[in-house]
Amino acid sequence: MQSTKSHIDEQSMITPALVARLGRGAQEVIDEVKLREKRAQLALVLELARQRFERHADTSETVARLAADLHDLRISSGAGVWKHLIPVAQAHPVSQFLLQDPFTKWSFEKPRGYSGDAGLLDIIYKHPAAAEVVAAASSLGSEIFAYTVEATTSVAARERREILAKEVDAASAHAEKAEVLAVACGYLREAELSESFQSGRLGRWVALDQDAESVDVVARANPGTSILPMVGNVSGLMRRSYDLGTFDLVYASGLYDYLPYAVAVRLTQRLIEMLKPGGAYLFANYSQEIRTDGYMETFMDWPLLLRSEADMWQIVNAAVDRNRVDVDVFYGENRNIVYTRIRRKSA
Numbered sequence: 001m002q003s004t005k006s007h008i009d010e011q012s013m014i015t016p017a018l019v020a021r022l023g024r025g026a027q028e029v030i031d032e033v034k035l036r037e038k039r040a041q042l043a044l045v046l047e048l049a050r051q052r053f054e055r056h057a058d059t060s061e062t063v064a065r066l067a068a069d070l071h072d073l074r075i076s077s078g079a080g081v082w083k084h085l086i087p088v089a090q091a092h093p094v095s096q097f098l099l100q101d102p103f104t105k106w107s108f109e110k111p112r113g114y115s116g117d118a119g120l121l122d123i124i125y126k127h128p129a130a131a132e133v134v135a136a137a138s139s140l141g142s143e144i145f146a147y148t149v150e151a152t153t154s155v156a157a158r159e160r161r162e163i164l165a166k167e168v169d170a171a172s173a174h175a176e177k178a179e180v181l182a183v184a185c186g187y188l189r190e191a192e193l194s195e196s197f198q199s200g201r202l203g204r205w206v207a208l209d210q211d212a213e214s215v216d217v218v219a220r221a222n223p224g225t226s227i228l229p230m231v232g233n234v235s236g237l238m239r240r241s242y243d244l245g246t247f248d249l250v251y252a253s254g255l256y257d258y259l260p261y262a263v264a265v266r267l268t269q270r271l272i273e274m275l276k277p278g279g280a281y282l283f284a285n286y287s288q289e290i291r292t293d294g295y296m297e298t299f300m301d302w303p304l305l306l307r308s309e310a311d312m313w314q315i316v317n318a319a320v321d322r323n324r325v326d327v328d329v330f331y332g333e334n335r336n337i338v339y340t341r342i343r344r345k346s347a
């Protein structure tokens, strides 16, 4: 097993600064010639998008081209150079157009002070709770939104919500009064899609998140149900600070995208300990195959730690004795999200 020592504060809020400090390219020595070349390419890409917006060219094509160009630049720059291009893009006048998109704006401005909050997920989920924010957009903003909300990463997030609900229903089919733990639950919107929850068949569904405001939304939306909202965090879970017992299903969605390897391994170890025999742990991660990465990291200021199937296996192999579990690593339909399910053997 690999070392799982980490010096990061796992309680830290997810911010681009934290991800930049820990993520790819953090230690890379910069090639100044390459930086100049890539900065010039970026300037052309941004200027082209700005001109297209000004002459009212087809909006969805403008954003699609921009996103594709930023993806290519991110890949061809290498992590160290790309890190220096992000603030250049963010300061460019084209952002005035892009920030009219309610999705881009919410992500960039971070009303909760961190990236990927549950309010942002509501926008991606096209949830009625986000309807007002979406409706308030300018007409250009609505056109940009029509593109961003249908981007492959958004489609994959909506599928993920469905997969989570199905996983809960499968746990309920497997065990009477199944007990479920959602780590980093946000607004737990998958509960609205879970048939076993809606029909009252679940034993308990502990919904844990570090954001008290989100936990409060979960509590107010689900009074008197099996859902038990709880303020808690990854650090507390790893230190065994909560007396939660064991579960038929534990899952984490929208969390590993922010966890460096060592923390991902330690959290996985800990959550597997919380499974009943036959219980399953499912975690999801945006994959290295996404193509919106450049746009997300610049105009949305939303960096993610992307993982491949091999990266998921690396976490599994470091976290757990493979003789005691069955493991399944699989992609969602458009391969933008990769999932890992670890099932504890019954005997």
Ligand SMILES: C[S@@+](CC[C@H](N)C(=O)[O-])C[C@H]1O[C@@H](n2cnc3c(N)ncnc32)[C@H](O)[C@@H]1O
Pocket: 010, 011, 012, 013, 014, 116, 117, 118, 121, 183, 184, 185, 186, 187, 188, 189, 208, 209, 210, 211, 214, 232, 233, 234, 235, 252, 253, 254, 255
């Ligand atoms: C992208 S949202 C995902 C929400 C939900 N699981 C979903 O799939 O829609 C990420 C969530 O992780 C929570 N989070 C981030 N860091 C955390 C930590 N260290 N401990 C607990 N929750 C955390 C945030 O508060 C946020 O609600």
